[in-house]
Amino acid sequence: MKKCFKRAAAALLAGSMVIAAAACSEKKEPTENLAKNVENKDKSVVLFAPMERSKPDAENIARTAFDKTVIMAEDKLKLRVDYNTYTSENYQEKSYDDVALDRIRNNMDDFYLLNPDVLQKTGEEGLLEDLSGLDCAKNLREVVKVANTVDGKLVGIPQEVVVYGLFVNKDMFDEYGLELPNTPEELLECCRVFKENGIETPIGANRWWLETFVFAQAYADLYNGGDVEAEVKALNSGESKYSTYMRSGFEYLKEMIELGYIDAEKAYTYEAIEGEGPDFMAQKTPIVMAYWGAANSDTAYGKPDFNLRVIGFPSERGQMPVISMTGMSVAANAENKEDALEVLEVILSDEALQVYAETNKVISPSKNVEVNCIPALKPLNDLVNEGTYVLASNAGMKVEQWGNTCLIVRKLMEGASVDECMAEFDRLQEESLK
Numbered sequence: 001m002k003k004c005f006k007r008a009a010a011a012l013l014a015g016s017m018v019i020a021a022a023a024c025s026e027k028k029e030p031t032e033n034l035a036k037n038v039e040n041k042d043k044s045v046v047l048f049a050p051m052e053r054s055k056p057d058a059e060n061i062a063r064t065a066f067d068k069t070v071i072m073a074e075d076k077l078k079l080r081v082d083y084n085t086y087t088s089e090n091y092q093e094k095s096y097d098d099v100a101l102d103r104i105r106n107n108m109d110d111f112y113l114l115n116p117d118v119l120q121k122t123g124e125e126g127l128l129e130d131l132s133g134l135d136c137a138k139n140l141r142e143v144v145k146v147a148n149t150v151d152g153k154l155v156g157i158p159q160e161v162v163v164y165g166l167f168v169n170k171d172m173f174d175e176y177g178l179e180l181p182n183t184p185e186e187l188l189e190c191c192r193v194f195k196e197n198g199i200e201t202p203i204g205a206n207r208w209w210l211e212t213f214v215f216a217q218a219y220a221d222l223y224n225g226g227d228v229e230a231e232v233k234a235l236n237s238g239e240s241k242y243s244t245y246m247r248s249g250f251e252y253l254k255e256m257i258e259l260g261y262i263d264a265e266k267a268y269t270y271e272a273i274e275g276e277g278p279d280f281m282a283q284k285t286p287i288v289m290a291y292w293g294a295a296n297s298d299t300a301y302g303k304p305d306f307n308l309r310v311i312g313f314p315s316e317r318g319q320m321p322v323i324s325m326t327g328m329s330v331a332a333n334a335e336n337k338e339d340a341l342e343v344l345e346v347i348l349s350d351e352a353l354q355v356y357a358e359t360n361k362v363i364s365p366s367k368n369v370e371v372n373c374i375p376a377l378k379p380l381n382d383l384v385n386e387g388t389y390v391l392a393s394n395a396g397m398k399v400e401q402w403g404n405t406c407l408i409v410r411k412l413m414e415g416a417s418v419d420e421c422m423a424e425f426d427r428l429q430e431e432s433l434k
Helices: 002-012 017-022 061-077 096-105 116-124 135-139 142-147 170-175 184-196 211-218 228-237 242-258 264-269 277-281 337-347 350-360 375-385 402-413 418-432
Strands: 044-049 080-085 111-114 162-169 287-291 308-311 322-324 327-330
Touching: 044 096, 044 337, 061 080, 061 337, 061 350, 096 111, 096 116, 111 116, 111 337, 116 327, 116 402, 135 337, 162 170, 162 375, 184 242, 211 242, 211 322, 211 402, 242 402, 242 418, 264 402, 277 287, 308 375, 327 337, 402 418
Parallel strands: 044 080, 044 111
Antiparallel strands: 111 327, 162 287, 162 308, 162 322
16 A cells, blocks of 8 residues: 555656656766756755756756756856756665655755655654745745645745646547536536447546546635635544545546446556557547646647647536646755755746746746647636636645545545545544544
């Protein structure tokens, strides 16, 4: 179970630099900085990350975008950013999260790229510096502050907001006279029509991302008109139950599986995009779920032979983007803490985030930074800019959301009842209260 949880947490960041780079990184010594501009600089800060510094001609766009902002900081501050690099080969059975947690607790680096569960845990332990006083924090979208605040402290700031949506083949919807769905009931009707017209599996899925349907229904009211602080406080105290929020989404997933709209048996064996992607691109399946960046990637859904649209997940409040959040964090006891904070001021400034967003074509954490998105992403982009979303990771909640929900959805896919799944949420909540 613990090993599966690590992989679930990793899958959360499939669209971001943290995981994309980790998959292809090679071991480099932290002094092996390959960009010419860092030579002969005596002052340095140390970053722990899942990737080495990219070479000048690197093809990994995400890493290159990050390094562009690092170079801006090095030039402005006249220092060097040294990379301590994670590789699964060197750490064997330890995940990136395991290693990051250990390094933070042992004060081994100055700043970090963190997944939500580590950010939450180390924030609760008081090991991360409060970033709310940084000038760059003043420009953050509210969603970033909500997601990465622990015990009243902003402990992480990302360079992009990872947004998940429904990827739909608009041509197939048009063929059968269907409007794009806004509510759960409307999606069920679309699936019924597709199924009756010979489309075997209307929704292509994998074993990582079906929880997006759950989050959209569970937290639509909480994040869109609810008192977030009060409701999270009630969950953390045990006054309210996570299972109460989650039940409707699990019942909905169960219904779609039983009706044959999702093939749970196949999805359980599929890795993200690799499994369900070919049928979607071949126009055998009209609907899949994925993160924003997949629409820009030629290796995912970036070059379809049909009219692609990316919309929010259905909820009673209409379409809902599902947002996850990583964070760049500074260790509270870092040897070079002040220099690390200055580096963050530069690489998280509007100027640097504009460079990052334009390079990666992503949604920025700064409300002042906008990038023209491809037409397929406009529906999702408009919703996020309007402040319509649900969070799949919230460091203020004592029960970690994405990884735990992913694993409980996995139980549903294996045949567990909704009641059994809700009992698992109750168990996790009880443990968090001890």
